[in-house]
Amino acid sequence: MSSLAALARLHATRQGRAERLRQVRHHHLVDEPLVLVILTMAGEAAAPLACMVGTGRRQSTLLTVTQPRNRDQRRAFYAQLAAVILPHIRRRENTLQQLPARPGKPPRQRCADAPQIIVANHATVDYLSLVGRSIRFQGPPNTTETDPSIALLGRWLTFFAERAEYPGSSMLLPLTAQLAAHWATGQSILEDESLSKLLAWIEPPAGLTGVQAALRSENPVLFPPAGPATDPTFDAVELEPRMITHQQALASGDHLTAARTATELQDALASQLRPTWNQVWDGLALLRAIPQAARSVRRWEDDRDHFTSHSLHITRGGAPQPVHDQAVDAARRLARLERAIHMFEDEQALDDPFVLAERRTVGTAFAGVVVAREPDRQVTSAKGRRILRPRFTIRTEDPPPIARDQDLVDPERPRTIVRVREVLPEQQDMHLITVEVTAGMGSVSRPAADAVPELDELVCYTAWPSQWGAAEFPSREQTPWTHTGPSAPQTFTDLSEAEQT
Amino acid sequence: MNTTTTRLNALRGGQPPVNHNARTLVGLSVNPGCARRALLDACGADKGTVARQAGHPWQFGQSRFALARGNAFEQQVKEYGGARLLALLRESLDLPVEQVAYIPLKSVGDSTGREQRYRQTCRALVGAARGGPDPGTLYDHPMLRLNVGGNDVYLEPDLIAFKIGDRFYIVEIKSFPVIDRQANGAQVAAATRQASIYVIALQDLFATNGLDPELVATSVFLVTPKDFGNTPIATLVDARKQISMLNRQLARMDRIDILLDLLPSGLTFDLAVDTTGVPTRPAANLAADLRRIPARYRPECMAHCELAGLCRDEARQNASLDVYGQGVVDIFGGVDTTHTALALAEGRQPSDDQAGVARTLRHAERLRAALAEGAA
Numbered sequence: 028m029s030s031l032a033a034l035a036r037l038h039a040t041r042q043g044r045a046e047r048l049r050q051v052r053h054h055h056l057v058d059e060p061l062v063l064v065i066l067t068m069a070g071e072a073a074a075p076l077a078c079m080v081g082t083g084r085r086q087s088t089l090l091t092v093t094q095p096r097n098r099d100q101r102r103a104f105y106a107q108l109a110a111v112i113l114p115h116i117r118r119r120e121n122t123l124q125q126l127p128a129r130p131g132k133p134p135r136q137r138c139a140d141a142p143q144i145i146v147a148n149h150a151t152v153d154y155l156s157l158v159g160r161s162i163r164f165q166g167p168p169n170t171t172e173t174d175p176s177i178a179l180l181g182r183w184l185t186f187f188a189e190r191a192e193y194p195g196s197s198m199l200l201p202l203t204a205q206l207a208a209h210w211a212t213g214q215s216i217l218e219d220e221s222l223s224k225l226l227a228w229i230e231p232p233a234g235l236t237g238v239q240a241a242l243r244s245e246n247p248v249l250f251p252p253a254g255p256a257t258d259p260t261f262d263a264v265e266l267e268p269r270m271i272t273h274q275q276a277l278a279s280g281d282h283l284t285a286a287r288t289a290t291e292l293q294d295a296l297a298s299q300l301r302p303t304w305n306q307v308w309d310g311l312a313l314l315r316a317i318p319q320a321a322r323s324v325r326r327w328e329d330d331r332d333h334f335t336s337h338s339l340h341i342t343r344g345g346a347p348q349p350v351h352d353q354a355v356d357a358a359r360r361l362a363r364l365e366r367a368i369h370m371f372e373d374e375q376a377l378d379d380p381f382v383l384a385e386r387r388t389v390g391t392a393f394a395g396v397v398v399a400r401e402p403d404r405q406v407t408s409a410k411g412r413r414i415l416r417p418r419f420t421i422r423t424e425d426p427p428p429i430a431r432d433q434d435l436v437d438p439e440r441p442r443t444i445v446r447v448r449e450v451l452p453e454q455q456d457m458h459l460i461t462v463e464v465t466a467g468m469g470s471v472s473r474p475a476a477d478a479v480p481e482l483d484e485l486v487c488y489t490a491w492p493s494q495w496g497a498a499e500f501p502s503r504e505q506t507p508w509t510h511t512g513p514s515a516p517q518t519f520t521d522l523s524e525a526e527q528t
Numbered sequence: 529m530n531t532t533t534t535r536l537n538a539l540r541g542g543q544p545p546v547n548h549n550a551r552t553l554v555g556l557s558v559n560p561g562c563a564r565r566a567l568l569d570a571c572g573a574d575k576g577t578v579a580r581q582a583g584h585p586w587q588f589g590q591s592r593f594a595l596a597r598g599n600a601f602e603q604q605v606k607e608y609g610g611a612r613l614l615a616l617l618r619e620s621l622d623l624p625v626e627q628v629a630y631i632p633l634k635s636v637g638d639s640t641g642r643e644q645r646y647r648q649t650c651r652a653l654v655g656a657a658r659g660g661p662d663p664g665t666l667y668d669h670p671m672l673r674l675n676v677g678g679n680d681v682y683l684e685p686d687l688i689a690f691k692i693g694d695r696f697y698i699v700e701i702k703s704f705p706v707i708d709r710q711a712n713g714a715q716v717a718a719a720t721r722q723a724s725i726y727v728i729a730l731q732d733l734f735a736t737n738g739l740d741p742e743l744v745a746t747s748v749f750l751v752t753p754k755d756f757g758n759t760p761i762a763t764l765v766d767a768r769k770q771i772s773m774l775n776r777q778l779a780r781m782d783r784i785d786i787l788l789d790l791l792p793s794g795l796t797f798d799l800a801v802d803t804t805g806v807p808t809r810p811a812a813n814l815a816a817d818l819r820r821i822p823a824r825y826r827p828e829c830m831a832h833c834e835l836a837g838l839c840r841d842e843a844r845q846n847a848s849l850d851v852y853g854q855g856v857v858d859i860f861g862g863v864d865t866t867h868t869a870l871a872l873a874e875g876r877q878p879s880d881d882q883a884g885v886a887r888t889l890r891h892a893e894r895l896r897a898a899l900a901e902g903a904a
């Protein structure tokens with residue numbers, strides 16, 4: 028957390044409502060997102076109880092299970108869910124377009140549209156990943172007895188969950204993370220994981236402060252948990268007795284009671300889902316009202332590329348995602364992930380003065396006025412040529428920059444790249460920072476006119492987003508199957524690593 | 529009865545003490561610096577009831593579905609007189625499966641007292657320890673005992689002690705899944721801490737009987753279902769870190785006198801239960817007594833302590849930075865309240881030791897003001 032974000036929490040408390048932390052929205056929102064709220068049975072690894080899914084506040088499908096431990100019922104649930112989600116994906120797959128060749132790039136294909144799933148929280152993302160893992164291998168190929176749509180659903184859920192690991196991706200978004208990124212509340216990060224408490228701070232009902240509204244939303248009767256975990260009291264009081272009566276009625280052939288209790292169960296589950304369903308749409312509306320960041324367009328193209336290649340991978344008969352990443356694969360993924368995180372952070376700073384300001388509090392960006400300049404400075408290159416290397420000095424009150432060997436850019440002057448060459452402390456928390464222009468300065472014979480800012484001009488420098496020159500590892504779809512096959516099952520492992528996290 | 533016990537009993541009041549178990553003892557280690565919780569636990573007060581009576585009910589707990597699943601899995605693992613479990617454990621240690629020895633230390637419907645059962649456990653385990661190397665024996669439902677803050681706490685775990693060779697292992701059966709060799713970190717950590725309590729209690733049992741506590745392995749077995757099914761797998765987890773952490777915390781409970789000495793006289797958690805068993809103590813009165821004991825609220829309390837509602841409310845009323853969590857506390861180190869932090873941010877002259885944090889705050893506030901201007 029930056030000191031700016033921390034301070035914003037204190038202001039939120041004082042003013043009784045959340046404070047904006049971003050000027051623009053850094054994720055893309057499609058016109059027709061698929062919202063999914065899902066509940067699971069406590070104690071089971073992946074046994075869904077119910078879900079609400081759909082593309083509009085008033086266009087929802089409710090799916091429920093009367094006995095989640097029953098394998099057939101679970102399969103029926105997944106088949107119904109697949110019948111909602113897969114056609115939604117299919118329609119986006121059908122927007123496949125041919126992109127013309129560009130310099131250095133062959134012609135390729137990309138879907139004009141891609142699916143986007145919105146869920147309440149991180150826990151739901153993890154749960155979808157688990158569900159994806161539990162069903163993507165179901166049913167050997169070429170058998171008729173299993174519904175192939177279930178395994179396909181599992182593969183897509185796995186795909187979405189893997190994309191969600193990338194902070195810049197918009198394919199599967201947990202709403203709590205989105206809201207918490209855009210607003211600072213007057214509560215803890217732990218409490219920010221609750222959708223209803225976040226909304227309570229962002230838009231407290233008339234007459235209530237954020238604290239009061241959040242306190243009120245801790246009542247699980249008025250505000251059932253957003254899932255996938257249910258309220259233990261609901262389990263004990265509403266769910267379990269009805270499940271038992273229902274089972275008994277079925278066993279004794281009492282069809283009337285069985286039908287009645289099935290409806291009651293459905294109603295009870297719907298009552299737990301509906302408040303969250305509405306809150307997700309409320310939250311989405313809040314996000315939509317924030318203008319979208321310029322660079323999120325490119326990131327969404329990236330998402331569409333990944334969607335396209337996964338779609339083609341499936342069409343071409345590619346294998347499902349392997350059970351567990353092998354070491355090489357895991358290392359690659361980690362490296363890819365780290366690059367994506369840096370890239371996303373750097374890009375946000377260029378799009379959003381709030382992010383830039385946050386960076387200025389932690390020493391990854393600085394701003395100040397130009398106090399000296401050498402626009403004509405020349406040096407001799409390693410090859411003995413005279414080259415232009417202008418320098419200028421900035422006086423800043425910000426904490427001095429931490430990293431030295433980094434390309435920096437001023438969002439207002441995106442064509443010029445500079446590097447820090449010297450940092451000198453001055454009186455009263457001031458620093459003098461001398462930077463050298465390393466790109467965009469022109470040549471000795473034709474210097475670029477605006478490469479060096481004028482004296483007294485206000486400038487601000489932050490990291491230039493780059494892929495750090497590292498080659499992209501091939502994506503899993505492009506890796507030969509011999510390198511991605513499921514690793515040999517092991518029954519005994521030291522879990523102590525998991526325990527450290 | 530020593531004086532500490534008398535004082536703790538008076539602190540608890542008329543209600544019977546709640547029994548500690550591994551889970552409540554583990555709870556002690558979650559917020560080691562909190563005197564309020566240490567005293568409530570040491571005297572055996574029922575924190576849930578106390579919090580409710582003080583006007584701040586706080587609920588957390590396991591779903592019945594989860595409990596049912598846990599019990600069913602445990603039964604399944606222990607089936608066939610532990611034969612399956614023994615095979616699993618031996619396989620994990622790469623030992624050939626030989627004969628099965630399974631010694632239940634509690635028979636069904638056993639109504640003997642806890643102390644007696646503890647002695648029975650002692651006899652069985654001490655005898656086994658003196659008996660030399662062993663091809664593998666399971667002791668089901670031993671009764672263990674631990675002295676916590678001057679009181680004997682009996683631990684009756686659904687636990688198994690497993691002796692192989694000369695060593696005793698603690699086996700903890702949990703129903704959370706291990707999927708593709710990965711489990712939920714928080715659940716593994718909680719299970720390991722619980723098992724660590726049993727390690728400590730078993731070490732204690734040997735030590736008091738003149739045996740080497742090192743007979744107890746400091747790695748524990750977690751037996752959990754594999755992937756999405758019911759097949760159990762055993763995992764040996766190194767628990768040394770948790771054991772030493774809990775030992776430190778238990779030692780602190782032994783010095784509970786120091787905390788008791790600091791209490792104003794007459795302070796009590798007594799609920800004034802009437803003849804029908806209903807607590808009648810006024811909420812404000814009880815809450816006031818609770819607030820006279822220093823606490824150390826942090827957001828993590830919400831998942832670990834029944835007093836969280838009361839303590840959070842108190843921290844908010846004091847405008848304490850603790851309500852925001854460690855991240856904010858660290859950034860504004862040296863400043864305790866929201867009021868002070870905002871005043872410094874808005875230009876109040878800092879004291880000498882606040883100079884650094886005041887600079888940070890003013891800098892952040894300047895940026896914030898500029899942003900507000902830009903956005904307007």
Ligand code: SF4
Pocket residue numbers: 559562563564565823824825826829830833834835836837839
């Ligand atoms: S909730 Fe209160 S009593 Fe419990 S550990 Fe936290 S501060 Fe201590």
